[in-house]
Amino acid sequence: MKSVVVTGGSGKAGRAVIRDLLAHGYSVMNVDMAPPAQPLCHFLKVDLNDMGQTVDALRKAAGTVDRRRSPLGQPAFVVHLAGIPAPGLAPDAVTFQNNLMTTYNVFSAATLLGLERVVWASSETVYGLPLTRSPPEFAPVTEAHPTVPETGYALAKVLCERMAEEMHRWNPGTRFVGLRISNIFDEADRDAIPSYWADPALRQWNLWSWVDARDVAQACRLGLEADVPGAGVFTIAAADTLMREPSRELMGRVHPDVPLAADLAGHETLLSIAEARRVLGYEPQYSWRVQV
Numbered sequence: 001m002k003s004v005v006v007t008g009g010s011g012k013a014g015r016a017v018i019r020d021l022l023a024h025g026y027s028v029m030n031v032d033m034a035p036p037a038q039p040l041c042h043f044l045k046v047d048l049n050d051m052g053q054t055v056d057a058l059r060k061a062a063g064t065v066d067r068r069r070s071p072l073g074q075p076a077f078v079v080h081l082a083g084i085p086a087p088g089l090a091p092d093a094v095t096f097q098n099n100l101m102t103t104y105n106v107f108s109a110a111t112l113l114g115l116e117r118v119v120w121a122s123s124e125t126v127y128g129l130p131l132t133r134s135p136p137e138f139a140p141v142t143e144a145h146p147t148v149p150e151t152g153y154a155l156a157k158v159l160c161e162r163m164a165e166e167m168h169r170w171n172p173g174t175r176f177v178g179l180r181i182s183n184i185f186d187e188a189d190r191d192a193i194p195s196y197w198a199d200p201a202l203r204q205w206n207l208w209s210w211v212d213a214r215d216v217a218q219a220c221r222l223g224l225e226a227d228v229p230g231a232g233v234f235t236i237a238a239a240d241t242l243m244r245e246p247s248r249e250l251m252g253r254v255h256p257d258v259p260l261a262a263d264l265a266g267h268e269t270l271l272s273i274a275e276a277r278r279v280l281g282y283e284p285q286y287s288w289r290v291q292v
Contacts, residue, residue: 002025002026002027002076002077002224003026003027003028003029003076003077004021004026004027004028004029004076004077004078004079004224005028005029005031005057005058005077005078005079006018006021006028006029006030006031006078006079006081007031007032007046007048007078007079007080007081007082007102007106008031008032008080008081008082008083008121009028009029009030009031009032009036009040009041009043009081010030010032010034010035010036010037010043011032011034011081011082011085012085012184012186012213013081013121013181013184013213013216013217014030014032014081014082015036015037015038015040015213016186016213016214016216016217017079017081017216017217017220017221018030018040018041019040019217020214020217020218020220020221021079021217021220021221022040022041024221026221027041028040028041028042029041029042029043029044030042030043030044031044031046031048031057031082032045032046032082033045033046033047044057044060048082048102048105048106049098049101049102049105050105051105051108051109054102054105054106054108054109055105055108055109055112055113057109058078058106058109058110058113058115059109059113076115076116076117077115077116077117077118077119077224078106078110078115078117078118078119078120079119079120079220079223079224080103080106080107080118080119080120080121081120081121081220082102082106083098083099083102083103083121084098084099084153086153087125087151087152087153087154088151092151092152092153093152095151095152095153095156096152096153096155096156099153099156099157099160100156100159100160103120103156103160103163104160104163106118106120107120107160107163107164107167107176108167110174111167111170111171111173111174114171114173114174115174116173116174116175117174117175117176117177117223117224118164118174118175118176118177119176119177119179119220119223119224120160120164120176120177120178120179121178121179121181122157122160122161122178122179122180122181122233123153123154123157123180123181124180124181124182124183124206124209124235124237124271125149125150125151125153125154125157126147126148126149126154126157126158126161126180127141127145127147127148127180127271128147128148128149128150129150129154129205129206130150130205130206131204131205131206131207131255132150132205133150134148134150135255135257135258136207136255136258136270137258137259138258138259138260138261139207139251139255139258139259139260139261139264139270140261140264140268140269140270140271140272140274141207141235141270141271141272142235142272142274142275143180143233143234143235143272143275147161157180160178161178161231161233164176164178164231165230165231167231168230168231175228175229175230175231176230176231176232177223177224177226177228177231177232177233177234177280178231178232178233178234179216179219179220179223179233179234179235179236180233180234180235180236180271181211181216181219181236181237182206182209182210182211182235182236182237182238182271183206183209183210183211184210184211184212184213184216185210185211185212185213185288186212186213190288193242193288196208196242196243197243197244200243200245200250200253200254201254203242203243204250204254204255206271207241207250207251207270207271208241208242208243208247208250208270209237209238209241209242209269209270209271210237210238210241210242210288211236211237211238211284212238212284212285212286214285214286215236215238215282215284215285215286216236218282218284218285219234219236219276219280219282222280222281222282223280226279226280226281228279228280232279234273234275234276234279234280234282235271235272235273235275235276236273236276236282237269237271237273237284238269238284238286238287239268239269239273239283239284239287240266240267240268240269240287240288240289241267241268241269241270242288243267244267246265246266246267247264247265247266247267247268247269247270248260248264248265250270251270267289
């Protein structure tokens with residue numbers, strides 16, 4: 001049985017990830033500052049800003065201190081979701097410092113302990129969201145698009161992507177899979193979707209993108225299992241936009257000068273998931289169109 005430490009397991013994405021991993025036979029530990037609303041697995045309260053606590057948490061989980069007391073046995077993986085989850089929730093400098101340092105500590109502890117894989121939450125914001133200063137250079141936006149962070153939150157994500165590359169270079173035995181995750185929705189969030197339809201400008205900040213929390217969970221699990229060399233990054237979004245208008249029409253109204261892929265059709269996502277499909281085997285399972 002493979003074991004996984006999920007940081008931030010008490011949050012929206014974390015809960016979905018833990019459920020998915022348990023359903024697929026993994027042994028899981030939730031590492032978070034906040035206790036979970038529903039106890040799904042073993043919980044350990046850890047401040048990831050503290051390097052000692054971070055290393056100690058992963059060491060205990062790895063069973064290298066005392067295997068008889070280890071709740072997991074020998075893990076190979078970390079899914080790192082902890083952090084301030086969006087810009088604007090705290091002062092920019094606080095968000096930047098927290099998210100950069102907690103990720104540094106998790107990455108460092110994983111390589112120090114020789115864990116096999118780190119799957120971690122990067123963000124769609126690296127593409128220049130909210131797209132007010134720098135419109136996209138092309139659409140659908142792929143991983144080849146330049147990173148143009150506009151907030152401390154996004155800047156931390158860009159730097160963490162570079163950090164993953166360098167830490168893999170230092171410790172080739174630990175591989176990193178960064179997921180540039182779109183705006184996460186759970187079932188409660190779906191009620192708001194119709195309110196976006198009258199004015200496309202309300203959601204143009206991320207090209208009308210979204211992703212179901214359960215598909216984020218799928219992507220995290222596939223990131224653990226796929227043959228990804230080094231330190232890769234992949235955009236994770238739903239297959240469709242949040243809007244009733246076709247994607248090509250939306251772009252024509254809001255970003256008429258942005259070049260569009262010749263094969264863009266229907267309500268296809270404007271944050272491309274082609275690379276995640278190709279490398280990870282990711283295929284979104286959830287669309288609001290069959291439930292709203």
